Amino acid sequence: MTTTTPEAASSATTLLRFATAGSVDDGKSTLVGRLLHDSKSVLADQLEAVERASADRGQHTPDLALLTDGLRAEREQGITIDVAYRYFATPRRRFILADTPGHVQYTRNMVTGASTAELTVILVDARNGVVEQTRRHAAIAALLRVPHVVLAVNKMDLVDYRESDFAAIAEEFTAYATGLGIPEITAIPISALAGDNVVEASATMDWYGGPTVLEHLETVPVSHDLAHCHARLPVQYVIRPQTAEHPDYRGYAGQIAAGTFRVGETVTVLPSGRTTKVSGIDLLGEPVEAAWTPQSVTLLLEDDLDVSRGDLIVPAEDAPATTQDIEATVCHVADQPLTVGHRVLLKHGTRTVKAIVKDIPSRLTLDDLSLHPHPGLLAANDIGRVKIRTAEPLPVDSYADSRRTGSFILIDPADGTTLTAGMVGESFAAPEPVGAGADEEGWDF
Structure with a gap:
């Protein structure tokens, strides 16, 4: 190896x-x-x-x-x-x-x-x-x-x-x-x-x-500290060759988003929460003892679990919480406005789920970097704070911990247009906003 x-x-x-x-x-x-x-x-x-x-x-x-x-x-x-x-x-x-x-x-x-x-x-x-x-x-x-x-x-x-x-x-x-x-x-x-x-x-x-x-x-x-932080593998594809040489082969392929995986390590599959051990790692068709971001690998697990595309494999002692309520800072990139009540698809890693925009608490006014509370919608190029409810639980990290697994995009379910790029839990603050008219909360939105 x-x-x-x-x-x-x-x-x-x-x-x-x-x-x-x-x-x-x-x-x-x-x-x-x-x-x-x-x-x-x-x-x-x-x-x-x-x-x-x-x-x-x-x-x-x-x-x-x-x-x-x-x-x-x-x-x-x-x-x-x-x-x-x-x-x-x-x-x-x-x-x-x-x-x-x-x-x-x-x-x-x-x-x-x-x-x-x-x-x-x-x-x-x-x-x-x-x-x-x-x-x-x-x-x-x-x-x-x-x-x-x-x-x-x-x-x-x-x-x-x-x-x-x-x-x-x-x-x-x-x-x-x-x-x-x-x-x-x-x-x-x-x-x-x-x-x-x-x-x-x-x-x-x-x-x-x-x-x-x-x-x-x-x-x-x-x-290159991503190789040493929270290990995350979004499953992209389940490999079942069913050949005479490998009749029981079942591997979970994807690109490691962050961290390092090692043979023998105890891992959890999310969102199911089932735990098992890594029995093998294949990289470019060859077995290896360890693999790290951004390598594309196939993980083999000791137990026969129900794992499919969109699941997330993580170390058992370092698993993120799963939630259906996501609060994030977003940049709206579509010409069509994002509004409260907007039904969308949320793509996180390799998983896509239905979601609804529950609230838009604030929008950053880019001209003077002040805060506009409860704008009702976000137009093209707007940066704002949103609250989203997903139809299924998602294992999400904070964007501050991982730019890969702490980010997502919102998609128009009608035509597949990308609407919004989001950063989970992200906010930023400055001691004094530039310009007048800042909200009493400053930039913390």
């Missing part, structure tokens, strides 16, 4: 998922294009296509933003509309990048891009400083518990590379983000257009002694 440990596996290669965010025209797509270009992650034919498209628009130099603004509407309007995912690698690390839109009406896309990110790069135009959309994106990063935030103060070339301009913006943003509870903020002065401090250190900002954007992305600690 294979006896590789999570520590050995994580040291062999690291993957960083990160997202970019910022206001309109702050240069997100240009930054991403510069990262890809200067790190030699752009194929020759891609660069040629960008050069041709730039020439067609009357530009004398390649517009690197076109490397990510791939939709026709994006190129025509010169804006980012959808989340653009890019995959690239350097000798030190592999990356999955989500370039998200800056427009207010596409806030939901930023939620999508940052929901699995371990780091978010928030861009600020050095001429404008911290604006409402900057605060909005910082609030979303805090709500989604993104552990690392980079403040990239862009277009430093347009303020003559003044250190004082950068220092003032960095101080304001750091104070604000720290109040939101973001644990780590790194500020970097850059010019994405000129390439200053993106991949190569800037020769014009010798007063800055920190890392470039790429250096920080390559060296920021990537948490």
Whole structure:
């Protein structure tokens, strides 16, 4: 049997998922294009296509933003509309990048891009400083518990590379983000257009002694603690080959959402609550002694239990409570409003159940980050607090404990449209909301 440990596996290669965010025209797509270009992650034919498209628009130099603004509407309007995912690698690390839109009406896309990110790069135009959309994106990063935030103060070339301009913006943003509870903020002065401090250190900002954007992305600690926290395996498929070689084989396949499972470990199957032991673990057709997130495995159990798709296998001593009443913070992503009494499908892990929205206690007003109590509905891009009653008990973790098993989506049962992304039990608070008109409870909603 294979006896590789999570520590050995994580040291062999690291993957960083990160997202970019910022206001309109702050240069997100240009930054991403510069990262890809200067790190030699752009194929020759891609660069040629960008050069041709730039020439067609009357530009004398390649517009690197076109490397990510791939939709026709994006190129025509010169804006980012959808989340653009890019995959690239350097000798030190592999990356999955989500370039998200800056427009207010596409806030939901930023939620999508940052929901699995371990780091978010928030861009600020050095001429404008911290604006409402900057605060909005910082609030979303805090709500989604993104552990690392980079403040990239862009277009430093347009303020003559003044250190004082950068220092003032960095101080304001750091104070604000720290109040939101973001644990780590790194500020970097850059010019994405000129390439200053993106991949190569800037020769014009010798007063800055920190890392470039790429250096920080390559060296920021990537948490693999998921291998050591609450073990969770949502069952995706029951395998019954019924062959002459394995007439009694019955395995439960799925991707480990968090934690580590070991042969001989006592586990509980939820929501039934039945307990048994792990008799074997198959990984890529081979037996192993242990497996951990995010590996896709097949667990074999000692007892013949009634286990099906949607069930959750967990350590017996670390089982979450099952409940039909869920209170969560959500971001509504559909154009159709979410209302009290709305009948929906709730998808949690591999399980989908019927549910009803019992109450919408509050909505976060994104313009001034104040609380609007009992709004009655959530419109597209709204972030609010909801209470949901499910038709069947669900084993849910708090989002603070697990971003995977503490999250869910609400689905329209009529056409399968995704309505809402939710975080179980999640709320966030700041000492003083920005702007006037805050509820007496502040941001604790």
